[in-house]
Amino acid sequence: HSMGGHGALIMALKNPGKYTSVSAFAPIVNPCSVPWGIKAFSTYLGEDKNAWLEWDSCALMYASNAQDAIPTLIDQGDNDQFLADQLQPAVLAEAARQKAWPMTLRIHPGYDHSYYFIASLIEDHLRFHAQYLLK
Template identity: 50%
Template sequence: MATAVEEISANRHYNGYNRRYKHRSTVLGCDMTFTVYFPPAAETGKVPVLYYLSGLTCNDENFIQKSGAQRAAATRGIALVAPDTSPRGLGVEGEADSWDFGVGAGFYLNSTQEKWRAWRMYDYVVEELPSLLRSTAPFATSLDVDQASVFGHSMGGHGALVVGLRNPQTYRSISAFAPVCHPINCPWGVKAFTGYLGEDRELWKQYDACELLRSFSGPVRPPILVDTGSADKFLQVQLQPQALEAAIQETGYSPATMRTQEGYDHSYFFISTFVDDHINFHADVLLPGK
């Protein structure tokens, strides 16, 4: 059970509020921060929740400060919830030796390796954080956690695809900016999965969107939207959107939309350009007819 939540900052924005919080995570064994954008509609009733999962080296503030997503979220009446990307402050040997593993690089999985036992961002995002929002003031009276969707960028795009596809009853829609589509077959993913999950590649498949699509079953299929920039320097080696598109075509997963945005790179300039599309994509599912 999560402990009390402390508000550490608040900023008025598009007639709503960005509010940053700290709490003690029992899943991760450390203090964690997360930020919620409450749209104006949250002042008079419960609003749906859209989780945003950030990429490598990021924390909960990057998206909130750089994306400009609050304008569309305010207009459509959707709360944005941005968690951090890994445990912090545990002092694990080697946790900060590289930017693509350890601190800031949780990959939204549950580590099976003893050294990295605290790296359980999948359980934090899917279970602990929603439970906290559902049961704790001020969230319980303003957020409809049972009406939720998920999106993210890069490592967080991978995370959004994974948690969405593994929990289709929980997340009504899924989208991603420049996701790591096939991590069991790219350098970032191989490094992270080897370190967190060990050498058994069969265990890796549960955290790979392409493999999850190939094993997907059940009547509920959350719609998917993926945007990638043609000028992204990580496109071919790390992101591999062609692998995701092939898995979608192979399995007939629908509805799923893959878009290539000409000339755009991996940055928040790219995200901020198309973030309204993603907010509206999710709002159309979460708030049909509004």
């Protein structure tokens, strides 16, 4: 969820072959380009913006190899107050489209950035992963 969702995505993208699927709830997907990410990366990684790309889901997906693509599920609420300025899952969806990465982005009407959003959909994520873990 949020930065944790970003963590899940970059772990899968940075470690090809180690995961069979990845999912996230309302993740930050392009931290190099949004205020939260810029603030965090400046603090943790310094001012070299090229170094930031190693930790940006969109940049990692664009740099990925086709054989490393794994099924990806992202759920996002359309009432999330951070959707437009911080999260921007459509940016990652476009990267996935360009790279033929198997990604499903589901936008859920009425959901925000709260615990209720996650609690309502966690079973879907468990079932999503189960179908790939059981292969």
